[in-house]
Each structure stands twice: as structure tokens, then as C-alpha cells.
Amino acid sequence: MPYSFRSEQWLPYPVEAVFAFFADPENLPALMPPWQHARLESVTLTAPPRSGTTKSLSKAAGTGSRIALSLQMLPFLPIRTRWDAEIVQFEANHSFSDRQVSGPFAFWQHYHRFLSLDRNGPGVTVLTDEVAYDLPLSLLGNIAHSLFVRRQIEKTFAFRREQIVKALAQMPRPVRQESRAG
Numbered sequence: 001m002p003y004s005f006r007s008e009q010w011l012p013y014p015v016e017a018v019f020a021f022f023a024d025p026e027n028l029p030a031l032m033p034p035w036q037h038a039r040l041e042s043v044t045l046t047a048p049p050r051s052g053t054t055k056s057l058s059k060a061a062g063t064g065s066r067i068a069l070s071l072q073m074l075p076f077l078p079i080r081t082r083w084d085a086e087i088v089q090f091e092a093n094h095s096f097s098d099r100q101v102s103g104p105f106a107f108w109q110h111y112h113r114f115l116s117l118d119r120n121g122p123g124v125t126v127l128t129d130e131v132a133y134d135l136p137l138s139l140l141g142n143i144a145h146s147l148f149v150r151r152q153i154e155k156t157f158a159f160r161r162e163q164i165v166k167a168l169a170q171m172p173r174p175v176r177q178e179s180r181a182g
Contacts, residue, residue, distance in 0.1 A: 002107065003150070005131040007157045010124055013168050015116035018125040019093045021167060022112055023060035025067045030167065031160045035075040041068040041082065062090040066101070073104055074152075107134040127164075129157065 011018055021027055025043045032038035046064040061067060065087045070080045083103035090096040093114060100108035108131070115126040135149060 002132055002134045005129075005133070005153050005157070007129045007161070009127045009161050009164070011127060011164065011168060012124055013171070014118060014123070015093050015114050015125045017168065017171060018127060019114045020057055020060070021164070022114075022127075023057060023090075023096060025061050025065075026059065027167070028067070028069065031163050032071060033156055033159045036071040036073075037080075038069055038071040041070050043067050057092055060090070060092070061087050061096075063087055067098070105133050106136045107132070109133070
């Protein structure tokens with residue numbers, strides 16, 4: 001039985017800055033709850049951004065990139081789990097999607113969408129996360145999902161929403177250019 005999770009967050013930053021932050025795998029461990037002790041084990045950027053994209057995307061994990069993390073899935077178990085993912089879709093400043101290649105889930109695909117609400121200068125970015133996932137061991141997976149997996153995913157994304165606000169607040173804000181008629 002596949003499950004899904006959706007989250008939306010409005011951020012008062014331009015889409016280019018928000019996208020560049022999320023597309024850089026080096027930022028991933030900072031978005032994970034501290035009890036997970038997330039570590040970036042390896043990154044293979046196989047698809048650099050196309051020419052014409054901004055310099056801020058020079059470290060972006062484009063289509064075909066591979067990312068390996070290790071983390072503790074449950075706070076009460078000191079066992080580290082390796083999670084290998086591949087970027088399967090990438091559209092600069094709009095969206096990207098990662099899919100688990102190997103890891104704790106029977107299936108995991110995470111779609112990140114970025115919508116710019118900029119009108120006359122820097123404005124707001126709407127970040128939408130949609131996750132489709134499934135657990136191994138059918139009946140046991142369903143029980144685990146009911147008891148704690150869904151709650152863990154919700155807590156992880158709640159933590160992530162707080163962290164992204166803190167991380168983006170450290171970045172310099174662009175100055176809005178006012179135009180004058182005359």
C-alpha cells in the first residue's frame with residue numbers, strides 16, 4: 001500500500017535563492033533533525049547545470065546525480081542506515097525529484113516544487129514537497145506506519161521547515177530596485 005505526504009511553505013526569498021539552497025546536497029544534513037545524526041557520505045554530480053543557469057547552481061545535483069546519506073532512522077536505535085538516492089528530474093528554479101535507489105523504504109520518491117510569487121522585484125517562493133513512499137513487509141510495514149513512521153516523517157518535515165527559515169535568514173537579501181517615472 002503506497003503512502004503520501006505533502007507539505008507547503010511560503011518563504012520570503014526569491015526562487016533562485018531557495019532553489020539553489022535545496023539543490024545543493026551539502027545543505028541536506030542541516031535540514032535533518034539532530035537525533036538522526038545525518039551524514040553526507042558521498043555525492044556524484046553527474047549532470048551539471050546547463051549553460052545559462054546562474055552561478056549559484058554550480059553545486060546543484062542535477063538529473064542523474066547520486067547522493068548517499070547515513071542516518072539513524074529511529075532515535076532509540078543507535079543503528080545507522082545508508083540511504084542512496086538519485087535525482088531523476090531537474091528543472092532549474094522550478095523543480096527537482098529524487099528517488100531512493102536503496103535504503104529503508106520499499107519505495108521513496110520526493111518531488112520538490114518551487115513557485116515564484118515575485119511581482120516587482122524579490123518576493124515570495126512557495127516550496128511544495130510531495131513524497132510518495134511505501135514500506136517493506138506489507139502487514140508489518142502498515143503497522144509501523146500507523147505507530148510511528150508517518151509521525152516521524154511529519155516531525156522531520158516540521159524540523160526542516162524551521163531550519164530552512166534559519167538558513168535563508170543568514171543569506172544576504174537582495175535589494176529591491178524601485179523604478180521612477182520621469
